[in-house]
Amino acid sequence: MRDVAVVSFAQTKNVRRENRRNEVEMLIPVVQEAVEKSGIPKQEIGFYCSGSSDYLAGQSFSFVMAVDSLGAWPPIAESHVEMDGAWALYEAWIKIQCGEADSALIFSFGRSSPGMIRETLTLQLDPYTLAPLGADPVCLAALQARALLESSDYSEREMAEVAARSRADAKSNPYAQLTGDFDVDELLAEPYFVSPLRKHDCPPISDGATAMVIAADDVARNASKRPAWIRGIDHRVESHQLGLRDLAQSTSTALAGEKAGAVDIDVAELHAPFSHQELILRDALKLGDGVKINPSGGALAANSVMVAGLTRIGEAANAIWNGNARRALGHATSGPCLQQNLVCVLEGE
């Protein structure tokens, strides 16, 4: 295995509605920032991979148009996943492991504001039995939260505590969207949005973009003072059929964490768009009280779809770079109710 490290990360501020710039105009500054911070000359970057979904902006082949932000001349090696950018990172990591590149730029973009995200994400369900029900992601997350509350000692209070802590921590994150100090008792006095979820248990609707550069071996050592080495990266998927899963647990996260070596973690950035999902993920990864969870505020503070997962890994790398962690974990999820999960363990030297 080659040693591969995250050497730079850049992101836009997450906003409710980016209705001025198009995707390319959003991407150009973050791509340029990631390349500059990486210390690797742009013409030496060996591979490009993006994560996005055409369904968000309603534009077919929007991922091809996004290549306009890269400067693809002389010709570049480029790929795309119709998934969160975290899976684009996985593809780029494989590419480097195969010896086909020594560095890669990963980018992702997601604007939920052009459409109705609850309707859009409903179309990712099985089209025969689930999508026609119109079960949108908030309703499905509510079913999952109910399954967790009924089968564990967790209560709505712990969910509200996750929301309050996330938004308070997000105050120091200039890229976050939903921040502030909230009183847990006051949150619990709010009406249900989709029972047992209240508004605070749900993520904001966000538009945003990110870019990251990773590099292998000496390319990373020469480019970066403190590379965030990827010590393990693994992703696992569960059944598309929600009825075949125990929604109160995340066996795919547990397995991915085990394979990625998720132990001795100082900081964990968990991609939990709904408050109860953080509780499920913490348990799946056996993260104890000593682990700082989501110092960035996590997806409850900014949830650009297709972006928020890669952002978690970028924020985990930030924790290495700013000295807050020796070992940090970045997690990304995809699909309804934590269907697919990726765990990436980073370590500073």
Place this chain on the structure above:
Amino acid sequence: MSEEKQPVKSIVTPSRLEYDFTPGIATTRFLRHMQEGRIVGQRCTKCAKVYIPARGSCPRCGVATEEEVEVGPNGTVTTFCVVRVPSENIDLTLPYTAAHILLDGADIPFFALIQECDAADVRMGMRVEAVWAPEAEWGPTFENIRYFRPIDEPDVPFEDFKEHL
């Protein structure tokens, strides 16, 4: 109840999504210029290529574009296609010609209709001009240009536009 149930071979799942399209800063400016009857592209500060309609970047260099350049209204047919098959929602007399047109001053062609010309007479390198809708009908849309028609100028040699097919 029938003993022999037929297998379900297909189901219909209607779906419909509506979107508010954001053209972006550069394309918004392009559309505003169209409303004023001008075709305005953007020039790359690095390679000097002029893009129309501008999307805010030079895809070749990966840098933001800002400098605006008026192009056209005359141009050159770089390549074309004669359509002989009717399509739903297209109310044109067959055969008609769809062409790639490189406007004077631009470095990228775009797709447009050729009219006032026999399909058999359209050729690569043919010079054309934009025919606009009446000014009262102009909006922020490329549809202000109804089509292109030939003008009485010599054909452009292939060598001069071969980079722009």
